[in-house]
Amino acid sequence: MASNQQWNRAGLPAWTYRSERLLSVEAKRVFANHWHVVGHVNDIPASGDWLTFDLLGERALVIRGRDNEVRAFHNTCRHRGSRLVEGESGHCRGALACPFHAWVYDLDGQLKRPAQPDNFPELDPREWGLKGIELEIWRGFMFIRFEAGPQPSVAAMMQRHEAELHPYPLESLQPTDGIYSSPVTPVNWKAMVDVDNECYHCPTIHRGLSDLYGGRYEEGPWIEGTHRIRGPFNESEPRHELNQRYRALVDQHPEPFAELPRAWLYIGMFPVSVLMFYPESVGFYRSIPIDATHSVMTGATYRYDGESESMRDARALSLEIDDAVMIEDKRACELHYEANASQYWQQAILGDSEKAVREHHDMLRALIPELNAPAEPISFESNTGGS
Ligand code: FES
Numbered sequence: 001m002a003s004n005q006q007w008n009r010a011g012l013p014a015w016t017y018r019s020e021r022l023l024s025v026e027a028k029r030v031f032a033n034h035w036h037v038v039g040h041v042n043d044i045p046a047s048g049d050w051l052t053f054d055l056l057g058e059r060a061l062v063i064r065g066r067d068n069e070v071r072a073f074h075n076t077c078r079h080r081g082s083r084l085v086e087g088e089s090g091h092c093r094g095a096l097a098c099p100f101h102a103w104v105y106d107l108d109g110q111l112k113r114p115a116q117p118d119n120f121p122e123l124d125p126r127e128w129g130l131k132g133i134e135l136e137i138w139r140g141f142m143f144i145r146f147e148a149g150p151q152p153s154v155a156a157m158m159q160r161h162e163a164e165l166h167p168y169p170l171e172s173l174q175p176t177d178g179i180y181s182s183p184v185t186p187v188n189w190k191a192m193v194d195v196d197n198e199c200y201h202c203p204t205i206h207r208g209l210s211d212l213y214g215g216r217y218e219e220g221p222w223i224e225g226t227h228r229i230r231g232p233f234n235e236s237e238p239r240h241e242l243n244q245r246y247r248a249l250v251d252q253h254p255e256p257f258a259e260l261p262r263a264w265l266y267i268g269m270f271p272v273s274v275l276m277f278y279p280e281s282v283g284f285y286r287s288i289p290i291d292a293t294h295s296v297m298t299g300a301t302y303r304y305d306g307e308s309e310s311m312r313d314a315r316a317l318s319l320e321i322d323d324a325v326m327i328e329d330k331r332a333c334e335l336h337y338e339a340n341a342s343q344y345w346q347q348a349i350l351g352d353s354e355k356a357v358r359e360h361h362d363m364l365r366a367l368i369p370e371l372n373a374p375a376e377p378i379s380f381e382s383n384t385g386g387s
């Protein structure tokens with residue numbers, strides 16, 4: 001029976017998926033001033049441990065100080081702007097030394113000393129310390145934003161999920177393989193998020209995943225910046241051998257993990273972060289733009305503290321299932337994205353089960369009213385700030 005739900009079913013216009021000018025506006029109005037998950041405090045357990053997060057030219061460095069505090073800074077030396085640390089994670093002993101001219105910073109960001117101090121007038125250690133970035137730790141997960149914006153705190157946004165997430169022991173999660181990075185190209189970041197915001201494609205694209213869950217798939221609306229998707233395992237026995245082995249292992253999880261729901265639960269946070277809660281692991285991923293037509297999926301998986309052998313084996317299998325899903329989703333992104341190169345393709349029509357795609361678009365439209373224009377505007381100036 002045809003849907004008689006009344007809502008605007010138009011997707012974003014095609015030009016919005018290929019415009020470099022738009023991306024520079026998105027960098028300011030969508031990415032710089034909204035929260036992004038960057039890792040877990042247990043990724044950096046010791047003083048001097050650090051990890052980085054790069055986003056459209058901005059660079060964050062999250063580091064644990066001598067006082068055990070975790071702080072976030074711009075990964076930018078105050079002398080001539082060099083990266084202070086290179087790579088995704090690491091450890092520094094006692095102080096951060098810039099690789100360019102060797103200015104040295106304390107772990108709390110203060111400038112310890114410029115190299116050859118006689119070169120400079122007296123430099124105040126605080127004034128010339130690393131510039132801080134806003135950091136919030138929610139149940140062990142670290143979120144940053146480069147500048148204040150319209151979102152409330154992460155805790156406030158996650159509050160409506162608190163009861164459901166309560167049974168998951170998140171604070172004591174342990175890292176597994178570090179942060180992965182998987183290019184998705186040629187694809188605009190919004191095409192990745194669009195694919196992520198609907199499971200209408202699941203029966204065709206994700207045959208294996210549909211065999212694991214799908215019968216009682218629950219997808220809520222985006223509400224105040226978060227989105228909930230839950231796939232309880234199908235009641236029927238899986239047909240795929242990988243799913244059979246995985247389900248059998250989940251049945252062996254010891255207490256208290258045996259109490260965790262037999263479901264894969266996903267909580268999305270606008271604009272591009274998703275946290276995943278499984279019976280044997282927890283993880284996150286993000287759809288990160290490189291430029292208008294190149295993107296990258298980055299994320300990490302964590303194990304529960306005290307995991308059993310069956311949980312470790314189940315984690316390996318859920319990772320295998322997810323790797324297949326990621327490859328399938330890359331194909332979905334490409335199928336979706338390719339049309340935007342054609343001058344005859346205008347925009348998508350969305351079904352009821354793709355309503356979350358529209359809702360994400362609506363949040364973007366609220367920040368960038370020009371997204372309503374059928375063709376790329378000449379100027380991006382508007383009352384929400386110029387570009
Ligand atoms: S750029 Fe860092 S010391 Fe010169």
Ligand SMILES: [Fe+2]
Binds near residue numbers: 196328329
């Ligand atoms: Fe998918």
